[in-house]
Amino acid sequence: MLGIIGAMDVEVDALKARLDAPVTQRFGGCDFVSGTLDGVAVTVARCSEGKVNAALCTQIMIDRYAPDGIINVGVGCSLQKDIVIKNVVVATEVCEHDMDITPLGDPLGYINGIGMVKMPTDRTLSDALYAAAVDGGITVHRGCVASGDQFIASPEKKEWLNATFGAVCGEMEGGAIGHVCTANGVPFAVLRSVSDGGDDDAAMDFPTFKTVAAAVSTDIITRFLRAQK
Numbered sequence: 001m002l003g004i005i006g007a008m009d010v011e012v013d014a015l016k017a018r019l020d021a022p023v024t025q026r027f028g029g030c031d032f033v034s035g036t037l038d039g040v041a042v043t044v045a046r047c048s049e050g051k052v053n054a055a056l057c058t059q060i061m062i063d064r065y066a067p068d069g070i071i072n073v074g075v076g077c078s079l080q081k082d083i084v085i086k087n088v089v090v091a092t093e094v095c096e097h098d099m100d101i102t103p104l105g106d107p108l109g110y111i112n113g114i115g116m117v118k119m120p121t122d123r124t125l126s127d128a129l130y131a132a133a134v135d136g137g138i139t140v141h142r143g144c145v146a147s148g149d150q151f152i153a154s155p156e157k158k159e160w161l162n163a164t165f166g167a168v169c170g171e172m173e174g175g176a177i178g179h180v181c182t183a184n185g186v187p188f189a190v191l192r193s194v195s196d197g198g199d200d201d202a203a204m205d206f207p208t209f210k211t212v213a214a215a216v217s218t219d220i221i222t223r224f225l226r227a228q229k
Contacts, residue, residue, distance in 0.1 A: 001034075001041040002228075003067035004221065005057055007049045007173050010211055011074040014218045015044050027064060030057045034065070040225045043067065047173065050149050051096065054173035058180040069125050069187040072178075073221055075206075075213040076145065076171035077152050077198030079162045084194065085209050086216060088138050089169040090130045091145040091190035093118040094178040097161055097170075098148035109165065111179060118144060118165070119178040122187035129191050132223035138216060143168035145190050147175030153202040161198075170198055193217040 006012035016022065019035030019042070026032070034043040043065045047057035054072075061067060078084060095109050095118045102108050109117040126142075133140035146167035152158060161167045174190040181188035193213035196205035 001043060001065060001067050003061045003065060003070040004042055004044045005047050005054070005061065005070060005072050005177060006074045007047055007054065008074065009046060010214045011217070012044050012046050014215070015221060018222070019044065027060045028056050030060065032061065032065065038222070038225045040228050042225070049172050051147060051173065051176035054176040055180050058177045062180070062184050062186055067186065069122060069189070070177065070181055071125065071129070071221070072174050072188070072190045073217045074171065074173070074192060075195035075210050075217070076169045076192035077158070077196050077202060078194050079146070079158050079170050079198055080168045083141050083168055085196065085205065086213060087194045088133050088140045088216060088220065089145060089192045089194065090126050090133065090140060090142050091121050091174060091192070092126065092142050093120045094145050094147060094175045094190055095119070095165050095167065096148060096175040096179065097146040097165060097167070098150065114179065114182050119182045121178065121189045125187055125189035128227060129189055129220060129224055132220045132227060136219055136223055138220065141168060145169045145171065145174045145192060147171055147173060151202070152198040153200070155199045158198040169194065191217055191220060
């Protein structure tokens with residue numbers, strides 16, 4: 001079984017609507033909808049925005065549904081000039097950019113317990129998502145996705161994230177989902193469709209393009225599942 005987690009309704013509703021024989025269960029404030037999509041068993045959940053919400057949803061999914069892997073889908077901001085709105089980023093690794101215990105001597109972003117800053121995604125899942133994006137004629141990039149509990153909307157913050165973590169995309173959940181999956185030994189991948197540039201125009205671009213960007217990631221997931229079948 002494959003787990004799919006998105007933060008907003010717009011990121012997961014289309015996938016839920018395509019499930020055959022859906023069954024919904026509610027745990028921890030999250031609806032988990034299980035069924036089959038193109039013959040593949042999946043459970044789709046909306047976690048709500050932010051790292052704690054994402055971590056809570058991920059741990060429940062692992063404990064209750066024992067997925068073979070988890071994919072985080074949704075929208076994100078570009079942190080690199082050549083990545084533009086409606087492009088896609090498949091994460092090679094994720095980090096939590098607002099994790100800071102540097103006064104104690106650890107590197108910025110270092111996560112105690114798992115002992116790393118950047119958590120690598122599963123290569124098999126990520127390669128398959130990349131192939132599905134290419135098959136759909138979508139411009140796709142690979143690189144680090146940085147997560148934090150803030151909406152990125154300034155050129156200075158965007159530049160800092162790129163320079164400090166080598167991140168190419170910013171959002172609010174992937175790092176937490178990767179954190180929980182890494183701690184539990186569950187393969188994971190992060191797919192982000194770019195909805196804004198993480199700059200002064202981000203607050204205006206995000207509401208305009210989030211639905212379009214989410215549709216792009218839904219198309220990729222559908223192609224991915226067909227290939228798995």
